[in-house]
Amino acid sequence: MKLTLEGISKDILTGDRRSLARALSVVEDGGPAAAWLVRKLYGHSGTAHLIGVTGSPGVGKSTLVDALIAEIRRTGDLKVGVLAVDPSSPFTGGAILGDRIRMQTHTLDKKVFIRSMANRGHSGGTALATYDAVRMLEASGYDIVIIETVGVGQSELAIAKTADTTVLVLMPGSGDDVQAIKSGIMEIGDLFVVNKGDLPGAQKTASEIMQSLELSKNESGWHAPVDITNAEVNEGISEVWQHIRDHRDYLEKAGRLKARRRLKMEAELAELVADIARSNLQSSLEHSRQVQDLVTKLVDHEVDPHSAAEAVIQEIFSKTLPPDLCVK
Numbered sequence: 112m113k114l115t116l117e118g119i120s121k122d123i124l125t126g127d128r129r130s131l132a133r134a135l136s137v138v139e140d141g142g143p144a145a146a147w148l149v150r151k152l153y154g155h156s157g158t159a160h161l162i163g164v165t166g167s168p169g170v171g172k173s174t175l176v177d178a179l180i181a182e183i184r185r186t187g188d189l190k191v192g193v194l195a196v197d198p199s200s201p202f203t204g205g206a207i208l209g210d211r212i213r214m215q216t217h218t219l220d221k222k223v224f225i226r227s228m229a230n231r232g233h234s235g236g237t238a239l240a241t242y243d244a245v246r247m248l249e250a251s252g253y254d255i256v257i258i259e260t261v262g263v264g265q266s267e268l269a270i271a272k273t274a275d276t277t278v279l280v281l282m283p284g285s286g287d288d289v290q291a292i293k294s295g296i297m298e299i300g301d302l303f304v305v306n307k308g309d310l311p312g313a314q315k316t317a318s319e320i321m322q323s324l325e326l327s328k329n330e331s332g333w334h335a336p337v338d339i340t341n342a343e344v345n346e347g348i349s350e351v352w353q354h355i356r357d358h359r360d361y362l363e364k365a366g367r368l369k370a371r372r373r374l375k376m377e378a379e380l381a382e383l384v385a386d387i388a389r390s391n392l393q394s395s396l397e398h399s400r401q402v403q404d405l406v407t408k409l410v411d412h413e414v415d416p417h418s419a420a421e422a423v424i425q426e427i428f429s430k431t432l433p434p435d436l437c438v439k
């Protein structure tokens with residue numbers, strides 16, 4: 112039976128996995144169908160604890176996430192969703208299959224849902240698609256959503272920042288910690304995990320991170336813990352899960368969670384508006400008589416570029432706002 116959008120939007124609320132899978136494909140594709148689905152389900156979203164797991168290629172993020180899922184499922188009746196945002200850089204290309212195989216241990220658990228996200232033509236790229244994918248999981252009743260990204264590009268960092276709790280994963284002996292400290296990526300970590308604790312130098316790496324955190328201590332009242340794990344044999348995982356929950360408790364106190372989500376929404380709105388404007392601009396340039404006339408006038412020096420841009424912006428935005436949303 113073919114699933115209709117209307118059907119998906121109803122069945123997803125009952126936790127139906129097939130509808131959830133379809134909904135995720137729809138939001139990955141973007142466009143009007145995705146917008147329709149999000150509009151329909153937005154009221155059921157915003158409920159999960161979002162955990163971002165990021166770090167350089169191969170540090171063991173997927174292994175850690177796999178161990179975390181097991182720990183979360185073992186210690187409580189929480190539904191866990193995972194979005195593995197496909198690394199785009201070529202040298203990590205092999206990870207996609209690896210992730211699937213690694214996380215297969217949970218395929219029989221009906222309260223675990225794992226999905227690899229690809230950039231399938233959503234014009235706003237994976238970041239915007241990922242935000243909507245989180246909403247689909249939330250509508251389907253997932254309490255915890257883990258987003259794994261490779262912390263290299265701008266968009267991956269944007270995704271990592273969108274989480275309520277961001278876990279930065281490093282490994283000993285890679286010079287990763289030094290790089291992270293230098294590049295300022297440390298700031299996004301609410302929690303640090305030195306994985307591959309069985310390799311030499313783990314303690315030293317952890318100490319270096321702690322020292323740099325001391326130096327950059329902020330006023331927020333949260334002291335980012337640094338955990339050493341050996342994810343392959345589940346060592347140190349319960350501490351990580353405990354610290355993630357501590358962070359969530361900390362955020363909930365004094366309305367910090369709300370404040371953080373507000374910043375996030377501002378950023379997403381800006382990104383979305385820019386995305387819509389960009390695609391409308393493209394279609395205006397291609398199809399609008401008025402815009403083409405403007406270009407002619409520009410070429411003939413009858414109008415200057417600044418005035419022309421103002422006029423085009425009017426055209427772009429007048430097209431996107433439906434009447435019921437227009438600010439009078």
Ligand SMILES: Nc1nc2c(ncn2[C@@H]2O[C@H](COP(=O)(O)OP(=O)(O)OP(=O)(O)O)[C@@H](O)[C@H]2O)c(=O)[nH]1
Pocket residue numbers: 167168169170171172173174175198203206209210261306307308309310340341342343344
């Ligand atoms: N020695 C050791 N190896 C580990 C540990 N955790 C993971 N590994 C190995 O490290 C390699 C990479 O692990 P992944 O979990 O795929 O790493 P990842 O960070 O998800 O990799 P990308 O998604 O490609 O960025 C695999 O060969 C794992 O078996 C650990 O605690 N100790």
Ligand SMILES: [Mg+2]
Pocket residue numbers: 172173174206210259
């Ligand atoms: Mg991985």
